[in-house]
Amino acid sequence: MQSASPLEVNSLVVKYGEKVAVDHLSFSVKPGEIYGLLGPNGAGKSSTIKAILGLVPAQEGTIKVMGKQAPSKEVMNYIGAVLESPAIFDVLTPLEFFEFVASVRRVNDPSRLNGLVEAFELRQYLKTPIASLSMGNKQKVAVIAAMLHRPKLLLLDEPFNGLDVKSVRIFKELLKMHVEGGGSVIFSTHIMDVAEKICTRVGIINEGKMVAEGTVEELRNQVKAASLEDVFLKATEEEEEVKSLINALSGA
Amino acid sequence: MQWKDIWDIAGKVYDELMFQGYAASRLTGLSPTEKIASRLARNAKLYKYLMSAVYGGMIVLTMAMGLLDRSYFAGISVTIFFWVYILVFLSAFQISFSISSSPHIRNFLSTLPLDRAELQATSAVSILRSVDAPILVSLIVPVFGGTIYGFTYAVNFLVASISGISLALATDVALSYGFRKVSVGSKVSGLIRAGSIIPVVLLAGVAYDVPIFIAQHWSSYLAFVPVLNLYWINRTCMALSGVYAVLFLALAVYGFSKQAIYLLTPEQYIGRSFEGEIKVKQTSPAVAIITLDFRQALRSRLAGMLAIPVIYFVLAIITAVTSRSLISKDYLVFWGSYVVPMTFASAMLAYALYASEERGLATFMTLPISKLENFLSKCMVTMGIYAVVGALMSALVVYFGKPSYWLPIMLMEFPLMATVAFAGYYFSRVFKGGGAGMANSVTAVLFTVGVIFIIAIPSGAFMIAAFLTKNLAISSAALPALSLVEMAPFLYVLSRDRGVASRGKMRMLALMRETFSLWL
Numbered sequence: 210m211q212s213a214s215p216l217e218v219n220s221l222v223v224k225y226g227e228k229v230a231v232d233h234l235s236f237s238v239k240p241g242e243i244y245g246l247l248g249p250n251g252a253g254k255s256s257t258i259k260a261i262l263g264l265v266p267a268q269e270g271t272i273k274v275m276g277k278q279a280p281s282k283e284v285m286n287y288i289g290a291v292l293e294s295p296a297i298f299d300v301l302t303p304l305e306f307f308e309f310v311a312s313v314r315r316v317n318d319p320s321r322l323n324g325l326v327e328a329f330e331l332r333q334y335l336k337t338p339i340a341s342l343s344m345g346n347k348q349k350v351a352v353i354a355a356m357l358h359r360p361k362l363l364l365l366d367e368p369f370n371g372l373d374v375k376s377v378r379i380f381k382e383l384l385k386m387h388v389e390g391g392g393s394v395i396f397s398t399h400i401m402d403v404a405e406k407i408c409t410r411v412g413i414i415n416e417g418k419m420v421a422e423g424t425v426e427e428l429r430n431q432v433k434a435a436s437l438e439d440v441f442l443k444a445t446e447e448e449e450e451v452k453s454l455i456n457a458l459s460g461a
Numbered sequence: 462m463q464w465k466d467i468w469d470i471a472g473k474v475y476d477e478l479m480f481q482g483y484a485a486s487r488l489t490g491l492s493p494t495e496k497i498a499s500r501l502a503r504n505a506k507l508y509k510y511l512m513s514a515v516y517g518g519m520i521v522l523t524m525a526m527g528l529l530d531r532s533y534f535a536g537i538s539v540t541i542f543f544w545v546y547i548l549v550f551l552s553a554f555q556i557s558f559s560i561s562s563s564p565h566i567r568n569f570l571s572t573l574p575l576d577r578a579e580l581q582a583t584s585a586v587s588i589l590r591s592v593d594a595p596i597l598v599s600l601i602v603p604v605f606g607g608t609i610y611g612f613t614y615a616v617n618f619l620v621a622s623i624s625g626i627s628l629a630l631a632t633d634v635a636l637s638y639g640f641r642k643v644s645v646g647s648k649v650s651g652l653i654r655a656g657s658i659i660p661v662v663l664l665a666g667v668a669y670d671v672p673i674f675i676a677q678h679w680s681s682y683l684a685f686v687p688v689l690n691l692y693w694i695n696r697t698c699m700a701l702s703g704v705y706a707v708l709f710l711a712l713a714v715y716g717f718s719k720q721a722i723y724l725l726t727p728e729q730y731i732g733r734s735f736e737g738e739i740k741v742k743q744t745s746p747a748v749a750i751i752t753l754d755f756r757q758a759l760r761s762r763l764a765g766m767l768a769i770p771v772i773y774f775v776l777a778i779i780t781a782v783t784s785r786s787l788i789s790k791d792y793l794v795f796w797g798s799y800v801v802p803m804t805f806a807s808a809m810l811a812y813a814l815y816a817s818e819e820r821g822l823a824t825f826m827t828l829p830i831s832k833l834e835n836f837l838s839k840c841m842v843t844m845g846i847y848a849v850v851g852a853l854m855s856a857l858v859v860y861f862g863k864p865s866y867w868l869p870i871m872l873m874e875f876p877l878m879a880t881v882a883f884a885g886y887y888f889s890r891v892f893k894g895g896g897a898g899m900a901n902s903v904t905a906v907l908f909t910v911g912v913i914f915i916i917a918i919p920s921g922a923f924m925i926a927a928f929l930t931k932n933l934a935i936s937s938a939a940l941p942a943l944s945l946v947e948m949a950p951f952l953y954v955l956s957r958d959r960g961v962a963s964r965g966k967m968r969m970l971a972l973m974r975e976t977f978s979l980w981l
Binding site (some may be wrong): 229262263264282283285286288290292297298299300301304305307308309310311312313314315317319323326332337349355 | 515654738739740741742743745746748749750753756757760818821823826827828829830831963
């Protein structure tokens with residue numbers, strides 16, 4: 210029997226008043242896949258992730274996680290999420306926050322928590338209020354909380370924000386281990402190098418619409434580009450604009 | 462640097478301080494839409510004018526009452542002191558939080574080409590601008606009003622205003638200092654935050670009772686007690702209260718100059734070492750949510766709201782013991798004076814619990830917790846606290862020989878439950894604007910009006926039934942009956958949330974199952 214797809218988004222529409230942030234977007238994430246959602250600022254990446262989580266309402270379309278209609282309480286059991294700005298309860302300490310998440314998610318796996326805390330070198334901050342942590346350490350808290358229950362689908366919005374080089378490397382390895390264990394990941398990022406190295410597939414969205422989708426290799430071959438960055442600029446029709454801006458700057 | 466430049470920069474810092482103080486705690490962690498962000502910024506600036514208008518009106522009302530009721534005349538200065546204190550304290554209170562949690566302002570100022578003295582001047586002006594309207598209203602209204610009473614009273618009112626302004630600023634500076642010095646996560650921090658609003662609630666509660674108490678218990682030694690000596694309009698007492706006012710003013714100026722420096726002083730947090738294996742205290746989801754609620758509420762600016770029902774009860778006892786009014790009053794007067802306000806104060810607990818959750822609401826929404834489960838947790842906390850306060854009130858009425866009062870006091874749990882359901886519905890609309898809740902003062906007022914109606918309908922029906930039947934036990938049935946009717950639409954909306962997996966005919970069964978499993 211074929212297992213349910215971790216994520217299926219069909220014809221999703223998200224609007225803020227008159228502004229259309231996501232415009233009939235469709236894509237899916239397969240089991241064991243790291244799917245990179247790429248796009249320029251304001252393209253609709255974060256709105257797509259928020260709609261999957263139910264943080265903004267979807268005006269049209271359907272979202273299914275593990276074959277179940279999302280958003281729902283049941284679906285949240287399958288998901289671990291890191292939001293763009295780590296909106297965690299900042300008056301708690303990381304330890305209190307982990308206790309809360311573990312209790313709500315009914316996870317009793319101290320070795321998992323110990324392992325993640327050691328990996329991200331967060332031990333010395335366990336009893337420090339989250340409000341007083343640096344942005345990078347707040348991001349680490351959010352990442353650990355999202356991975357604590359070994360979710361089937363990790364939804365990550367700019368997950369590498371604020372992380373130091375070592376933490377980025379560890380996080381990338383954790384993501385690889387996560388998909389090797391049968392989990393799936395969808396993440397949005399501006400860092401093309403990271404996407405190029407770890408994504409199984411990428412989807413490039415612009416003005417709320419999918420403009421290119423496939424493996425990095427497929428996309429490079431399609432537009433005869435040397436890197437994902439070139440693919441991105443071509444797909445979002447920004448290449449000529451970038452060239453003219455650089456010319457204008459060099460002549461200034 | 463020119464004074465005008467400092468004024469301009471201070472204006473920007475003032476804008477940010479007001480925004481942080483008023484709006485930042487209301488943002489949910491998601492980016493607010495442009496419309497909401499603009500509205501929050503506008504309301505942040507309007508807040509001090511709104512407060513000034515409301516409390517300025519209270520001062521005018523107080524002076525008008527003095528003219529109408531001569532028995533009240535002597536206590537006016539003390540009452541003016543209370544209103545001025547509350548106005549300035551609440552206005553500056555917002556800024557205390559901003560200053561203790563706005564490192565970006567400090568970082569911004571440090572990048573400007575200003576020397577130490579210019580930085581301090583910028584900081585001082587920006588803080589002062591946040592309380593300019595309340596201070597002006599506190600001085601102008603009593604002094605102008607005092608001219609109607611005569612020169613001596615005008616001077617006495619001015620002394621009362623200066624004392625109120627100075628002590629309010631000094632209290633705020635002390636709180637700001639406390640917030641900075643005490644770690645956010647510590648138990649002492651929770652106590653400071655919970656205690657921060659107690660002076661205001663106490664003063665609001667006794668604003669009219671204290672002058673009466675002084676009048677009833679006239680004693681010469683009270684003439685030497687700061688603030689209370691404003692009661693006596695004679696040369697010696699006025700001279701003494703003038704000296705006290707100067708001392709309070711010196712204290713406020715000293716504290717204020719310190720506060721301007723706080724805004725510029727970097728804070729350093731050093732992580733505490735944590736040895737050994739990390740152990741997680743596993744609880745049921747319901748207990749986890751309740752624990753989170755308490756931790757959040759005790760460590761937020763809304764902490765004082767947790768203390769309100771208890772303070773109200775203390776005030777009720779003080780009034781009852783001092784005036785013996787509790788037993789002498791007619792039951793309906795007792796009900797309207799004590800039980801209904803106590804229920805209203807308890808209803809604000811749910812508001813505090815939901816509001817303190819806002820900052821991390823985006824994360825909260827990504828966890829498998831339904832709105833109904835969240836409502837049940839808030840219900841447990843709110844009703845639990847009312848049960849304690851209600852039981853104490855019941856013991857008091859039994860002690861005063863009115864045991865029949867006990868049943869309706871405890872049945873007020875039902876209207877309280879309906880207000881929590883209303884709060885759940887109200888806060889479920891937080892995300893409608895794309896990331897910010899409590900977006901304006903109008904919605905906050907609407908919430909309060911909603912709570913008043915929800916409590917008023919069953920308790921009003923009970924009062925009418927009690928008046929007609931003269932039987933408290935029978936008329937008490939109105940409380941649960943009407944409250945359940947009120948609660949039904951809110952529960953229906955909450956149960957339609959994503960939290961309930963099953964649909965259609967099985968919805969109620971699914972609800973019951975989920976409610977039960979929450980506690981396991």
